Amino acid sequence: MKKPDKTELKKIAYNCKKATYLIEKQQIAKITLREQLELKIHLAGCSICVTFMQQSAVINQMARKMFHTGKADLKLEDDFKMQLQKRIDDQLDNK
Amino acid sequence: METDDLEMEAIDIKDHKMLDPRRWVSRYADYLYTYAVFRVNDQELAHDLVQETFLAALQRVGKFEGRCTEKTWLTAILKNKVIDVYRSRSTGFAKEADTICTEDTDTDFFDPDDGHWNDRHRPARLGIEQSDALENKEFQKILEACMKKLPALWLSVFTMKHIDEESTDIICRQLKVTSSNFWVIIHRTKVNLRSCLQKNWI
Numbered sequence A: 001m002k003k004p005d006k007t008e009l010k011k012i013a014y015n016c017k018k019a020t021y022l023i024e025k026q027q028i029a030k031i032t033l034r035e036q037l038e039l040k041i042h043l044a045g046c047s048i049c050v051t052f053m054q055q056s057a058v059i060n061q062m063a064r065k066m067f068h069t070g071k072a073d074l075k076l077e078d079d080f081k082m083q084l085q086k087r088i089d090d091q092l093d094n095k
Numbered sequence B: 001m002e003t004d005d006l007e008m009e010a011i012d013i014k015d016h017k018m019l020d021p022r023r024w025v026s027r028y029a030d031y032l033y034t035y036a037v038f039r040v041n042d043q044e045l046a047h048d049l050v051q052e053t054f055l056a057a058l059q060r061v062g063k064f065e066g067r068c069t070e071k072t073w074l075t076a077i078l079k080n081k082v083i084d085v086y087r088s089r090s091t092g093f094a095k096e097a098d099t100i101c102t103e104d105t106d107t108d109f110f111d112p113d114d115g116h117w118n119d120r121h122r123p124a125r126l127g128i129e130q131s132d133a134l135e136n137k138e139f140q141k142i143l144e145a146c147m148k149k150l151p152a153l154w155l156s157v158f159t160m161k162h163i164d165e166e167s168t169d170i171i172c173r174q175l176k177v178t179s180s181n182f183w184v185i186i187h188r189t190k191v192n193l194r195s196c197l198q199k200n201w202i
Helices: A006-014 A016-028 A033-045 A047-068 A078-093 B006-011 B021-040 B043-059 B070-088 B090-101 B103-108 B131-135 B137-148 B152-163 B168-175 B179-201
Strands: none
Touching: A016 A033, A016 A047, A016 B179, A033 A047, A047 B021, A047 B131, A047 B137, A047 B152, A047 B179, A078 B021, A078 B043, B021 B043, B021 B070, B021 B152, B043 B070, B070 B168, B137 B152, B137 B179, B152 B168, B152 B179, B168 B179
């Protein structure tokens, strides 16, 4: 693997846009070895992106939890349910 | 015939599974409604989708092969309807996808020259970095509100990936986004959500 030279290193070390992109990609898919190295270098020197990474993971977990544990359970209005029930019953009875 | 014990049913796959349409509303209406609202981001439309799901299911009762639970079967029907909604919005999506490729939206968050965080959006520690934040109701409420503000395509991509855990291939195909646009959307959505959270947290 080609070693990144100094100016390239500097670019990586300061590019938070690229780093956060890699953080997001890494949560879902494999990133290349080179990208892993770039991200490591960046995170070693950037506590802001480390915070981003932690918060990003919590957001994912929270979104999943909100839906799957039914904590965000929404309820249909009783009126609407009654109408729906009636439509289903009518269809079944007409068969 | 009564099918009270759905769990037992799911375990014993040899058992012929029965549908019980008269109980669909009481058993699954709220669940399906929640599923729909989170995906189409429109309560009125979600009402319609739940109704259409039940009516379409009634038409297909004879085709139910009992390979999955009633709930899974109904959810699959709804899911197809949600994807139809995504598709019908796809002309709007194409426009959105174009605009996210232009750099000017990114300059909100990052400096266009060096890619560094702009002051206004720079992440600060909020005390939600540990997973005990998951018990925080306030945090949950704000996240929900922030998700609702996302463009429709972004919310669809985010929900399909992080909640449904669909494969990237399927998402790209169903939502008609290229894989490079997919990653741009995944990235922008998160930067956006996080920033919204920070703005509303304090």
